[in-house]
Amino acid sequence: MARIHWPLLLLLLAAVSASADIYKSVDEDGNVSFSDSATDHSNPEKVEMSGLNSIQSPETRTGDELIEHLSPDDGSVVMYSASWCGVCDKARDYFVNNDIPFREYDVEERGRGKHDYRKLDADGVPVILHDDQRLDGFSAGSFEAMYRD
Known part of the structure; x- marks a missing residue:
């Protein structure tokens, strides 16, 4: 009978699970879903998942010509978001609850x-x-520092 090398087997299983692909699909009603199998949905699109194993705080950048072009002149805020994004929901709620005009x-x-x-x-x-x-991402503190400047 073959002897099982448990540490080697665990490393192999970890490597296989870490390299799993994620697929995004949108149904006819516009509902977005994600899966680790391309066959679970119609018209799946493979999603790049680089850098998701690190935790980063929101990053503030300044002085970009493009940012100046895309920001409205009236002092309001512009947010680029996605319907499935919980952090976007948090930012939106913050803006509404604090009477901050935004697009x-x-x-x-x-x-x-x-x-x-x-x-x-x-x-x-x-x-x-x-x-x-x-501001890439959202936290109330990072936003307030940017907004009140």
């Missing part, structure tokens, strides 16, 4: 949101713009 564009719909998001070279949502500043 929101869905990055997955055709039109301005998708177009601008590509130009911003972003890799996540939300992307929040105010004056000449950009």
Whole structure:
């Protein structure tokens, strides 16, 4: 009988599970779903999952010409978001509860949101713009520091 090398087997299983692919699909009603199998849904699109194993705090950037172009002159906030994004929901609730005027564009719909998001070279949502500043992600503290400046 063959002897099982448990540590080697566990390493092999960890490597297999870590390299799993994720697929996104949208049904005829516009509902978005994710799966680890391309056969679970019709028209699946493979999703790039780089850098998701690290935790990062929201990043603020300033001075970008593109940000200045995309930010409204009236001092309001622009948020690029996705319908499935819980952090986007948190940001939206914060803006509403604090009477902060904002415009929101869905990055997955055709039109301005998708177009601008590509130009911003972003890799996540939300992307929040105010004056000449950009916040990737959202936390109340990071947003307040950017907004009150």
